[in-house]
Amino acid sequence: MKYLTLFLLAGLLTACSPTQDATPDSPEIYFQEAEAYQEKGLYNEAIESWEKVRDSFYSPELTMLAELKLAETYYLDERYPEAASAYRDFINQYPGDPRRASATYWLGMSYFQQMLSVDRDQTSTRNALSAFNELLRLYPGENDEQEIRSLIQQCQNRLAAHELYVGRFYLRSKQYPSAVKRLEDVLQQYPDYAHNDESYYNLVVAYLRMDDRSKAEAIFQDFSDAYPASPYLLKAQKKLEK
Template sequence: MKRLLFACVGVVLICSGCAWFESKEEKSAQELVQDGVDYFEDGRYKKAVESFEKLRDWYPFSRYAILAELKIADAYFNLESYADAIFAYEEFEQLHPRNEAIPYVIFRIGRSYFNQIDTIDRDQSNAAKALETYQRLVQQYPEDAYAGMARSDMLACYQSLSGHEFYVGLFYYKNKNYKAAKARFTAVVEKYPDVGNHYKALTYLANCDSWNQSRSQPSEVPSAP
């Protein structure tokens, strides 16, 4: 009876092992990359990620593996899963720093941050990160076409950062905190000139100085009768 039981268990394990190998090897690297590309072109990005991840994990030394890594990042980008896209693009850059696609990869990292920029009354960390990434791209690959594309986005980043500084400065100004307001308006003038808020900031700076001067003036002491 025990022998029969062990024999049955052995058969189950062998069959399970065969099923695992069959499921793993049922598609070649070329078939998986074709599936991934087809899914991607049809807009089925989650399915594309699944196919490309299988290719990357099952056939890490395949000539299609690098393409799979890049398309995973692109699929996440198109899904607007920007945190996942940034992670995938940065991992690609770390693994393949000399790959010809690196300017595109850096641009996509910047655009992932850029697409998350909020209104000027909200936190501007995405605008700052986008600008930093674009600046790196322009510095490293100044003649690349993606550097040219980055430059147009950089202007929008400057405008968003400038708008935020002006917005906060105006808030302080309306609440008569002229020292804090002056610091914000000064930042607009010095860091982000010529992007739309420069002259307005100069006007408010002058007003802040006027208020500060009036406060610093000693009050008149009435003369003795």
């Protein structure tokens, strides 16, 4: 990758100024410094050099390349919010650029790295999911589809686990209509979630506590059809028998 970007740089600089030698404050020198700093893991220094390349306004293409390398360096430095912002800016500013697919992937990964535990806000998870879905929709075949689908599944699992967590919280708090809504959302929006047997169980309990026995029995029937071997099924049956 290093040699590819240096090759691109050489072409850009030669095309724009074939007879001009590099000076200490030229974009070529800053570019080479940034590459060297980045390779050594000196990301703050690399970022400063990429910014100098970008701010030189040497050419539109060189500016685009510097902006993309800035985003890459933020990601390598685990500064994921800055990386996400930089990748999003690149995507919005250059919608026709052929590197947009790669930028969309790394945008998704920047959000993915910011995902929080199920008991906390899931904005980053939703943003990652949106980026990965956009990648499959707009750029089929340009990335490892199996990897992207795995990332999508991980995001969906996190969101489902969050909804189940909130549903259980409402159930404990005796806010039964709110619990029902959350638990039904899990089953409808994330039918492949591995722990939906627990969603069914809590939904049966919620309807029983709302004195809606007929609905609880209907949910139990769906539960038994979907998860006949679940340990939660026997627990739900005992609740119904009381």
